[in-house]
Amino acid sequence: MRYLPLTENDRSEMLSAIGVGSVDDLFVDVPAAARFDGAFELSDHMAEYEVEAKIGAMAARNVTTADGPSFLGAGAYRHHVPAAVDHLVQRGEFLTSYTPYQPEISQGTLQALFEFQTMVALITGMEVANASMYDGATSCAEAVLMAQRVTRRSKAILSGGLHPHYREATETQSRYLDIAIDAHAPDLDGAEELSGAIDEDTACVVVQNPDVFGHVRDLAPLAEACHAAGALLVVAVTEAVSLGAIHPPGEMGADIVVAEGQSLGNAQGFGGPYVGLFAAREKYVRHMPGRLAGETVDEDGRRGWVLTLSTREQHIRREKATSNICTNSGLCALAFTIHLALLGEGGFRDLALLNHARAVELATRLDAVAGVEVLPQAFFNEFAVRLDGAAQDAVDTLAARGILAGVPAARLFGRDVGLDDILLVAVSELTGASDMDALCDGLAEVLA
Amino acid sequence: MRYLPLTENDRSEMLSAIGVGSVDDLFVDVPAAARFDGAFELSDHMAEYEVEAKIGAMAARNVTTADGPSFLGAGAYRHHVPAAVDHLVQRGEFLTSYTPYQPEISQGTLQALFEFQTMVALITGMEVANASMYDGATSCAEAVLMAQRVTRRSKAILSGGLHPHYREATETQSRYLDIAIDAHAPDLDGAEELSGAIDEDTACVVVQNPDVFGHVRDLAPLAEACHAAGALLVVAVTEAVSLGAIHPPGEMGADIVVAEGQSLGNAQGFGGPYVGLFAAREKYVRHMPGRLAGETVDEDGRRGWVLTLSTREQHIRREKATSNICTNSGLCALAFTIHLALLGEGGFRDLALLNHARAVELATRLDAVAGVEVLPQAFFNEFAVRLDGAAQDAVDTLAARGILAGVPAARLFGRDVGLDDILLVAVSELTGASDMDALCDGLAEVLA
Amino acid sequence: MSGHSKDLSRSAPGPTPAGGVETVLGHQGLRLEEPLLFEIDNPGAAGVDLPAPPAGANRLGGLERTAAIGLPSASEPEIVRHFTRLSQKNYAIDMGTYPLGSCTMKHNPRLNEKMVRLPGFANLHPLQPESTVQGALELIDTLAHWLKELTGMPAVAMSPAAGAHGELCGVMAIRAALDDREGGPTTRRRILVPDSAHGTNPATAAVCGFAVDAIPSDARGRVDVKAFAEKLDEDVAGIMITNPNTCGLFENDMIEIARLIHDVGGYFYCDGANFNAIVGRVRPGDLGIDCMHINLHKTFSTPHGGGGPGAGPVVLSDALAPFAPTPWVVHGPDGYGLVEHAADAGDSRPFGRLKGFHGQMGMFIRAYAYMLSHGRDGLRQVASDAVLNANYVMSELSDVMTAAFDGPCMHECLFDDRFLKDSGVTTLDFAKAMIDEGYHPMTMYFPLVVHGAMLIEPTETESKRELDNFIAVVRALVARVQAGESDAFAAAPRLTPRRRLDETAAARRPVLRWTPDIPTAEAAE
Amino acid sequence: MSGHSKDLSRSAPGPTPAGGVETVLGHQGLRLEEPLLFEIDNPGAAGVDLPAPPAGANRLGGLERTAAIGLPSASEPEIVRHFTRLSQKNYAIDMGTYPLGSCTMKHNPRLNEKMVRLPGFANLHPLQPESTVQGALELIDTLAHWLKELTGMPAVAMSPAAGAHGELCGVMAIRAALDDREGGPTTRRRILVPDSAHGTNPATAAVCGFAVDAIPSDARGRVDVKAFAEKLDEDVAGIMITNPNTCGLFENDMIEIARLIHDVGGYFYCDGANFNAIVGRVRPGDLGIDCMHINLHKTFSTPHGGGGPGAGPVVLSDALAPFAPTPWVVHGPDGYGLVEHAADAGDSRPFGRLKGFHGQMGMFIRAYAYMLSHGRDGLRQVASDAVLNANYVMSELSDVMTAAFDGPCMHECLFDDRFLKDSGVTTLDFAKAMIDEGYHPMTMYFPLVVHGAMLIEPTETESKRELDNFIAVVRALVARVQAGESDAFAAAPRLTPRRRLDETAAARRPVLRWTPDIPTAEAAE
Numbered sequence A, B: 001m002r003y004l005p006l007t008e009n010d011r012s013e014m015l016s017a018i019g020v021g022s023v024d025d026l027f028v029d030v031p032a033a034a035r036f037d038g039a040f041e042l043s044d045h046m047a048e049y050e051v052e053a054k055i056g057a058m059a060a061r062n063v064t065t066a067d068g069p070s071f072l073g074a075g076a077y078r079h080h081v082p083a084a085v086d087h088l089v090q091r092g093e094f095l096t097s098y099t100p101y102q103p104e105i106s107q108g109t110l111q112a113l114f115e116f117q118t119m120v121a122l123i124t125g126m127e128v129a130n131a132s133m134y135d136g137a138t139s140c141a142e143a144v145l146m147a148q149r150v151t152r153r154s155k156a157i158l159s160g161g162l163h164p165h166y167r168e169a170t171e172t173q174s175r176y177l178d179i180a181i182d183a184h185a186p187d188l189d190g191a192e193e194l195s196g197a198i199d200e201d202t203a204c205v206v207v208q209n210p211d212v213f214g215h216v217r218d219l220a221p222l223a224e225a226c227h228a229a230g231a232l233l234v235v236a237v238t239e240a241v242s243l244g245a246i247h248p249p250g251e252m253g254a255d256i257v258v259a260e261g262q263s264l265g266n267a268q269g270f271g272g273p274y275v276g277l278f279a280a281r282e283k284y285v286r287h288m289p290g291r292l293a294g295e296t297v298d299e300d301g302r303r304g305w306v307l308t309l310s311t312r313e314q315h316i317r318r319e320k321a322t323s324n325i326c327t328n329s330g331l332c333a334l335a336f337t338i339h340l341a342l343l344g345e346g347g348f349r350d351l352a353l354l355n356h357a358r359a360v361e362l363a364t365r366l367d368a369v370a371g372v373e374v375l376p377q378a379f380f381n382e383f384a385v386r387l388d389g390a391a392q393d394a395v396d397t398l399a400a401r402g403i404l405a406g407v408p409a410a411r412l413f414g415r416d417v418g419l420d421d422i423l424l425v426a427v428s429e430l431t432g433a434s435d436m437d438a439l440c441d442g443l444a445e446v447l448a
Numbered sequence C, D: 001m002s003g004h005s006k007d008l009s010r011s012a013p014g015p016t017p018a019g020g021v022e023t024v025l026g027h028q029g030l031r032l033e034e035p036l037l038f039e040i041d042n043p044g045a046a047g048v049d050l051p052a053p054p055a056g057a058n059r060l061g062g063l064e065r066t067a068a069i070g071l072p073s074a075s076e077p078e079i080v081r082h083f084t085r086l087s088q089k090n091y092a093i094d095m096g097t098y099p100l101g102s103c104t105m106k107h108n109p110r111l112n113e114k115m116v117r118l119p120g121f122a123n124l125h126p127l128q129p130e131s132t133v134q135g136a137l138e139l140i141d142t143l144a145h146w147l148k149e150l151t152g153m154p155a156v157a158m159s160p161a162a163g164a165h166g167e168l169c170g171v172m173a174i175r176a177a178l179d180d181r182e183g184g185p186t187t188r189r190r191i192l193v194p195d196s197a198h199g200t201n202p203a204t205a206a207v208c209g210f211a212v213d214a215i216p217s218d219a220r221g222r223v224d225v226k227a228f229a230e231k232l233d234e235d236v237a238g239i240m241i242t243n244p245n246t247c248g249l250f251e252n253d254m255i256e257i258a259r260l261i262h263d264v265g266g267y268f269y270c271d272g273a274n275f276n277a278i279v280g281r282v283r284p285g286d287l288g289i290d291c292m293h294i295n296l297h298k299t300f301s302t303p304h305g306g307g308g309p310g311a312g313p314v315v316l317s318d319a320l321a322p323f324a325p326t327p328w329v330v331h332g333p334d335g336y337g338l339v340e341h342a343a344d345a346g347d348s349r350p351f352g353r354l355k356g357f358h359g360q361m362g363m364f365i366r367a368y369a370y371m372l373s374h375g376r377d378g379l380r381q382v383a384s385d386a387v388l389n390a391n392y393v394m395s396e397l398s399d400v401m402t403a404a405f406d407g408p409c410m411h412e413c414l415f416d417d418r419f420l421k422d423s424g425v426t427t428l429d430f431a432k433a434m435i436d437e438g439y440h441p442m443t444m445y446f447p448l449v450v451h452g453a454m455l456i457e458p459t460e461t462e463s464k465r466e467l468d469n470f471i472a473v474v475r476a477l478v479a480r481v482q483a484g485e486s487d488a489f490a491a492a493p494r495l496t497p498r499r500r501l502d503e504t505a506a507a508r509r510p511v512l513r514w515t516p517d518i519p520t521a522e523a524a525e
Ligand SMILES: Cc1ncc(COP(=O)(O)O)c(C=O)c1O
Pocket: A325, A326, A327, C102, C103, C162, C163, C164, C165, C198, C200, C201, C242, C246, C271, C273, C274, C295, C310, C311, C312
């Protein structure tokens, strides 16, 4: 078998070197009752081209966002990823190495992580960032746990503009940790006022910016309210590209910034793997979850990098660790780093402004379609629209015509919670005028 | 621009370091009349995703051999190439290096070439092989030139079973070199007897095996006739996989074996780049064209590889070189080597036998279709069939139904030379039973 | 001349690197130094071209980002070179044996990388209408079937993003089941965890609000069943056992342990990180467990990628299945669909949601390709060869090193540091010496239950030739230990891009990011 | 123990490699030794799985291959590791500056690699019906348009596989045109070729049956027009001039030369290997040439791949166009088509066919992607930056090295070895010392017209920072020359996987393949 180097000959040589008669003898510790010799309901091994045919056929049974006009967002975005990114992340030295626990032969991964951490800190406007979490939603959940550790308080206020997956992941992870979650109702108008809910038990307030309906808001007043009450402000960002155009959370007063990094370097890939960004103020660094790469010197005095502050982590601290995370999103973080390195200062800004300009164009055009109302005044590359009809129906009808019209809010929030007529529509640098035509015409027809 | 690192700032710093005012000043040697400042009828630079969209649209305007049943061969074959091949040839250290003229920092390429040469020698049954030529056809042309050098004779006999592209390339390259080409008529029956044409002027006889119509023949008698007359036998192989199943030309007495290596490691790619294999008896090595990697030792006595016998080559020998070739098919040769390494002894044989078995099956089934006659008795994975009608018409009709039925012989030999009803049909390990159904049913209908 | 080499003056490392000679920029032939991206920053350069953003009013609500961000700028050639050079400072499975115990550093098939990049998967948005993603849902469902078959378990939760995340899923399910049974927050407060457990086990128990109660290992390297039984009472929520365990041994008493824990109403979590040793040969479900995570990035070979991503689906018993988190794939007459909300979950009572969207699809595709490639026959062979390789290494080294336990091992073999006693060479030194010899070291100082542990997991994708080379190197190093060359060990590694790094300094005054102002280590000199 | 390391006993190199320390297998940290495939052969292993060939009668005519072939067998993990390790013994553009004059080692954009692998191109058979390959034919036709526009020439032959093959095409077209004009085999027997020409030029003239008549370079490094004019007579078939020439200089007298050669009825072949210096700024057609090959693997950045493949389309004047070889693409009302046979060529009289099928499609796709990416504006910038970079290097090094000629250069700058005079250091030594410093050397001893030539072509894809580093290294080496450290130069390189190799021994008793019987260099020791 192509991945198994041992031949029958090797096996028998090795067995006799060990001094046993068969491999079964090596499984003596397995109680007889636990040995399985029955038949699995599974196929036998296949040639590479057979596997390719089988999986290729599955892939072909999907309609993709590249096959026609597509306006899906809500936490996962279709951006162009330069070919160099994938070329580099596929280098075996990156792809097939483990966590850089042996720094002498892991300087490549370590330096890249150090660059990643710096970039994340820069774009979020924060002081430090870790070496990645699973995704934006789990980053958000960990931020609330961290706020509890920092403040020794037990209440977390979640904005109604927070992506429901982020909210649910946070609720789930907090459930058994004496954290009271105060989740606010969906904030369709971006007018939510959370300051009033902050009290002396409040560990943190979690808001998303732009929020799930697309609203871009100035968070400085909320940050002030948090800090006045001794609570932390956690800001979630589901579209990392927005940080190229919008005043960064760090500069609006955020204490922890969590974000989904998929937009940079990573494919939509039906939802994963993605990469959670996690940045904070430096004074809280010892409360942070996840790995950290840090600078140091080697025996010869030369600059190098190591994983550091590991006493926060499970492999050293066990049940007292700041998080149970071990494997993170290393390679996705590398892809993020390479993409952002290719963009650079100017490219990142231009990309963001281009996304925004397309969104402004689409918003203007959609507003002119009868039965469509664009909700946010200020937005980045995505916004909620209210339809004269059920968003799910419109999406289904247009999907049958090859148009992926957006995400019905009910897909995220559930049906019958008053959002059935809300559709979330996103664009990117890849959205062309003809795509917009298709959506506007399609919606006009459907709603007519 | 993304591939150009210099900024305007760099440029002006550099210009002042040089001491000129503008880049134009560096072009002083270009006569004014030769400077072009007009407008090209070309587009301006594009974003990566714009290029991708444009070229992607061109790609989408093609129907590929993977889109439906496909039976094309005639010197280019659709085989499965393991994913590891492409992964490895894309490593920057292989992809972006030059010819290994600096052996100290090219041992990777050199060792791989040495392995390639060894493999080519093994599968052809020859003593030595070079580091590749452009393709099978140019290898064939060079073989005739080499035969002239070796024998100091001026006539080359080309079999009527030789692929017309090979014949034409050979005729073209020989045209101005006092080589008389005796090209025989298309040998549809594989019954051609060339011994009689050999005389004391004959430098070589060139035959293809399996020939262009698919016939597999024992070349030993012809080799004997050649050698008896002091001529060389050149054997061309257009399907390298056949060497896994058929007695190798070297063991049938060939003096030079040329082959197309595309089948191993390389995509069909609309015809190129491919890789010409070139093997010969060791005693002729100093007459060979192309590069050769050879074993040696370094200053510390450790085994290593270098390009050797370069005094045959243009960069040393100039007008006295054995060939004008410089750039060859290095990376395609590497892909060939990796694919064959993955196959190994057993896999290469199995692949060949699998191909053959599929061909036997198809031949049996086609023979049962009214209006179709399979011509060769002995063949490998491809054979000519005679249709009750024009092959081109059948191919066009079936193409419209999504079936790529094969190569009309007239496509290669030209129309109206008596081959209009001949179709060349090839299979591979990728040809399934349903593909065969489609072809048989399709031909039955077309010819009904 | 005006050609000033910035690298010379600023970002290049000191001029006399390890194992080399003095060179101008610190490069050593093909071993190249590389500064930080921020140090090659060239404002105005870019590795992308984009159409100029059209002018016109923005709708950013007055919140445009105006100040410089500080990102470095460079062209594609510079970026490609930067990351190529960085990559060359890593060791990897693609380069050689990577015998890192507990990590299952097996070969990552290239086909799997190709499959995950098929546009039909790569360009799928997770929230497309279900009708447009039937192939993707089918793949998840089929992979789930394989996982259930191979483990002999009735259900599986696919969304966990890694092993630790799977543990979270499993322990949460346990807690939800207890709450459900007790009709309110459970009163059980303890989770039993062997002292040999991976750090994620106690950490997970803690983040689920449980107290961790350590159970000792016995002299055979297994859970001490007697000690375990003594801890059992109505306060125990469950037990987390790794099987095969982190000593590389099969927990022979699994069935008994399952009975005992169930008897007191607790649940049995199995850490399946080491499933590679038994896949196709043992169905953990037959041992009586309630849940087990499977590291697709170990047993099913999705690449480790320098630390991640992975995927940690969790198989569940009938008792825990109703509490599995959303979302999951369902298959009905209309094709495949997704249950994304508790409201749509029918009789199930999902304990919540663990992450965004539906799970680590990229890992699913790779793992499924891996499974198809091996098939049921090949997967069984995987386990056999993994165990054979580990036992071969153990048997070939046991006369010169000190095996921690008697008897055959499973997929990895554990040595302690008795053979280094009084030599002046530590486990760490020994490991670092392996690096100069061209090897990634074994796992060191884990599990915690043996002194100076060295845990060697060759995996089944090492050939006998590679094993023989590895054995020869280890034996030669032991011979050097015996010859008293402890200084050489203390100085190792000498041939690497960097030698031993000062971890204490790194932690004492952490420098976790580049800043223009703070001088770097070299510039400070 | 039975664990014998084969590598130890047979295929590993000696134990004390350059620039390192003694290790068991010769590995030096991340620098790994690797035997030949044939030495890791493990019969029975395989890197593929295939369905068993069905039993049944074969139709091979009794010619089945029965004896062992001798191919090595190994699994995918071993093969991936083998070639990964080999790759790590190479230098490459992706690793650093590759200033190899005449070779235009510029960055190879990764987008182009992606484009060529689109299934819509990769899976195309060259002999599909034209109706099924309209996109492919359109691409070739569009690329041809770009080449004609950029060169200002009316026609182009796309099929040549490399520069030398393009030369063959061009000189054959010249010969065909002469034959045609003279109504039979031309009586002209000589082709004039400057002594600075690349070896392929005289070699090509020779394989086209012409005698090569060398014309000297003048003191300015250009064709000596007077000497050239004196050679002109009715026996001259044509002239082959490289422009910019191999000294990195623009041939200022091109227009005059064209007039003179045309006056005697000869044709003007331009070697366009150095087109990179002038693309977008000079249209060679405006200089009066008759044909020119373009190395797509230089100017248009298709990767060199360790020696190939490339592509060498040839642009043709109206005089030569009718003789272009088959096949070519035509565009009519029914779409795109191919002319593959002289019989279908209308008024054209193709001189023949140069290779199988239609040309190096893979290179066409890459080159077209490159052109679209740069656009007409970017391509002009390519030339400007290439020339600027070369002049910058020349200007920064001229005070310590000896430039071969005065005045600005084009895309590459040429030094001779006067600055090494009496130092005991040769051009070769100097180049080898660059290797230890992390650089690929410049082209050495070419062109032949200056003594101990060093030809430096940075290309436009080197940043100023990289150039400054390069300059600093060269200057430091010159300082070492001046300091009399010739022994160190003679010993270089010391830090590479192998040190200087014995080329004489290699040529004296050539070992061109592995054989089981012939002992390898090490085994022989
Ligand atoms: C025994 C054991 N359990 C759990 C884990 C955690 O898995 P992950 O890193 O995927 O979170 C590991 C990983 O190293 C492990 O070895």
